[in-house]
Amino acid sequence: MTGFIKKVFCRKGKTASGPSDTNRGTSDQSYKYVVAGAGPAGVTAAETLRQNDPDGSILLLGGEPEAPYSRMAIPYLLVGSIEEEGTHIRHQDGHYENLKIDCRQGRVSQVNPASKTLLLEGGNRIGYDKLCLATGAHPIKPPIPGLDQEGILHCWTLEDARKIIELAHEGADVVLMGAGFIGCIILEALALRKVNLTVIEMGDRMVPRMLDPVAGNMLKSWCANKGVTVHTATKITKVEPHPGDAEDTLLVDLDNGKQIPAHLLVVAAGVKSNLGYLDGAGLEIDQGILVDERLQTSDENIYAIGDVAQAPAFEGEDKVVHAIQTTATDHGRIAALNMSGIAARYNGSLAMNVLDTLGLISVSFGEWNGVEGGDNAVSVDRENNRYIRLEFSGGRLVGAQSVGRTDQVGVLRGLIEGRVPLGDWKEKLKKNPHLVMDAYLACAQR
Amino acid sequence: MQKTLNIIPEKCTGCAQCEIACSIEHVGMFSPSKSRIKVFKFPDEGRFVAYTCTQCSEAWCQRACPTGAISANAETGAKEVCEPTCVGCKVCTIACPFGTINYVSERGKVTKCDLCGGDPACVKACPTGAITFIDADATGYDRMKAWAAQTGGGAQPEA
Structure with a gap:
């Protein structure tokens, strides 16, 4: 890993496209695409940019002195089932170099949309044609006395x-x-x-x-x-x-x-979007950076994805920050398509989570707590720790949760996001909500 | 030309030979519950549907994996799980809207159809020709893709 960091720091001063100027106020370096943040959202964006633009220069900025890694994998490191390298998002030697993605450590301290530049902590200025903010979130420290101690x-x-x-x-x-x-x-x-x-x-x-x-x-x-x-x-x-x-x-x-x-x-x-560096940038901000269905911010050259983005939701009008893996990578892909000139519309983020609690596996999707005027189907078996609750709105599924099931849980996403009309299968599901896979095959795949 | 599984429910008799062949091929056991292809039975209609991964080109499971453990086999196009890299987080199992990548708690890993490296055991075992392995373009694959396009994370290019 140290080698990786050294190598990227050695690139300092190199100009990826066009002449450089080291004066303050103009950029030290300039790239066609800058992706700020090297978590799953940022990495997906950088890779998708390369897929669709073979030649445009790409800079991937990581905020931590690490190779791009997934926080999701940290628990497995704590348990000892993987080494640190096991948390890395990509494992092939030279993965980013082969894709001509410049990786560099640096935290953004300021964005200047007018000059299409950003300032890094430490003073380097970088120019961009298109900027993708994937700067993630930080853990909340609640206002409880005594939290600033060792341990x-x-x-x-x-x-x-x-x-x-x-x-x-x-x-x-x-x-x-x-x-x-x-x-x-x-x-x-x-x-x-x-x-x-x-x-x-x-x-x-x-x-x-x-x-x-x-x-x-x-x-x-x-x-x-x-x-x-x-x-x-x-x-x-x-x-x-x-x-x-x-x-x-x-x-x-x-x-x-x-x-x-x-x-x-x-x-x-809990966590909160990292927004501090955007003071004075003029971007529209609420809980996160507000983006439209193309993941574009209020500045046409700037996109925002993942935990820092407040983006359209799958249901309803309100924009949401969903700090989850699936949303992060979906954002990354769609923003990158749009940045590279391929118009792509996002269908909105569906909340979904899967949790393994000491061997008891639970999942939840979408409007798991129901919607106004909706109805549900519930089956609970406390003795065997099995539970499923489906939430309907009219003739379709809008949310679900289950405990103790691992088989085919993805179809819950398929049924919800496909807005699959359930027809008479809704009544069958109300009698036995475990039949979600059967309902899916009967309703979505005929 | 890459090939794909073509499953015709009308020809399926529900014999579950495919499940047995799959479990023998992958876990060396006569154990339909460990099969990566599943036969769903609709007794009211007398209908059987064998069902497994369609190896979609923009694979949800692959994109959702936080450690890059799922990749496309260059030869077969199958999306394969690299077991040593899979940490067992199960995100792919909720990301796949087809429900065809599943967690196996005994191994702490996920599992899915890998087309048996290009010679699927289920195809050889199917006595009625309900499962065949044919050129990708000639199947209902496009229909599947069209359906996939409706679902979410999947926003499709508009052009």
């Missing part, structure tokens, strides 16, 4: 993961704040590291933004049976130093009056 970490970057690996030794007392989607992924990794884990979630159940109370509480009792304590409807009020204890240096205060000694506190309280 308190997010689990977001590879660097975070390295520190967690150091601290989360077998038997260590670890507190996890948040049992949302990211929290639950980390939960499994920490539990498999055999720490003594306590999970604190302020919602009334686990993954409250992905699963309903039946499913969320199924996960909770599953965890309890596996020896992981999950406190729901509980808040951390303060974190104090724990003097006199060399191992458990932290004391985590809960709103129920309890105090938990901890060696490590992992904070997974």
Whole structure:
């Protein structure tokens, strides 16, 4: 990896297209396409640009001193089932060089749409014809006193993961704040590291933004049976130093009056789009950078994708930030098509997640909590930890969640995004919602 | 010319020989539940549908994979899972709108049809000719692609 970084830094000063000018205010380098952010969205965009424009110069900027990697793979690094290289998005030697994609480490500190340049932290200025912002999100630090101490970490970057690996030794007392989607992924990794884990979630159940109370509480009792304590409807009020204890240096205060000694506190309280560098850029911004169905921002030369983009949703008029893998890579492809002159329209982001909680697998799609005027089909088998709930609007499926099923779960996406008319299969599904694959074959593939 | 599986439900009798052949080929076991091709039965209509991956050109599973573990076999066009690279995150299983890439918990990996490297076992096992392996252009593949184009992440070029 060090070699990779050295190599990209050696490119400094090289001009990819056109003459360069090192004066401040003009660009040190200029590219046809600049993709800022080297996560899954940025990498997909850069590769799609190359597919459709064999010659245009491409710069892929990564914000961290790493080869492009996927945060999604970090839990598997924590568990030890992969090495760091296993988190990388591409594995072939010279992948980016072969595609003539210049990779470089650099964080954007300013974007100037008028001069079509961006400024990197450290002072380099880079020119672009088309810019794609894929600068991702950062973990939220809730306003709780005492979170700025040693032994308190997010689990977001590879660097975070390295520190967690150091601290989360077998038997260590670890507190996890948040049992949302990211929290639950980390939960499994920490539990498999055999720490003594306590999970604190302020919602009334686990993954409250992905699963309903039946499913969320199924996960909770599953965890309890596996020896992981999950406190729901509980808040951390303060974190104090724990003097006199060399191992458990932290004391985590809960709103129920309890105090938990901890060696490590992992904070997974959600993420927020990285927007700070856009002050003064004049782009339309809300929760994320607002983009249209071409992933284009309010500036025609600038696109935004992935966790930083607030883009059309599959259902409804409101634009949404969906910080999920499938949306990130779909954004990347569609933005790149449009940037390279191939008009492509985005059908909107459908929320979807899959979670493995100590072996119990759950999924959710779209309007899993139902829509106004809609109806549903539910089947629950608590004994065997199996659950499925389908949400309909009129004659089609608009949302779904399930626990304990892995086979053919993708057709739930197919049925929803295909807006497949279910006809008399809706009644059959209401009698037995497990028949989603049969319904799909009968309704979508005839 | 790359070839593709062509499945004709009208010729399928539901015998499940394809499932058996697939499981023997891939896991060395007589175990339909481990098959990558599945026969769905519609008893009300007396209809059977053998169903597996269509190896779509803009593959959802491939694009969604966070570690680049799914790639196209240059010879067969099949989208193949590189097991050592697959971390088992299952994102592809929710991304594929056809439901044809699935998680196998015993191995902690996902699995899908790989066209048996160009000589599909299910085709050889099918006694009624319901599953054949023919030139890609001559199948209902275009129909599948058209359907695929309706679904999401998939926005298609408008031109």
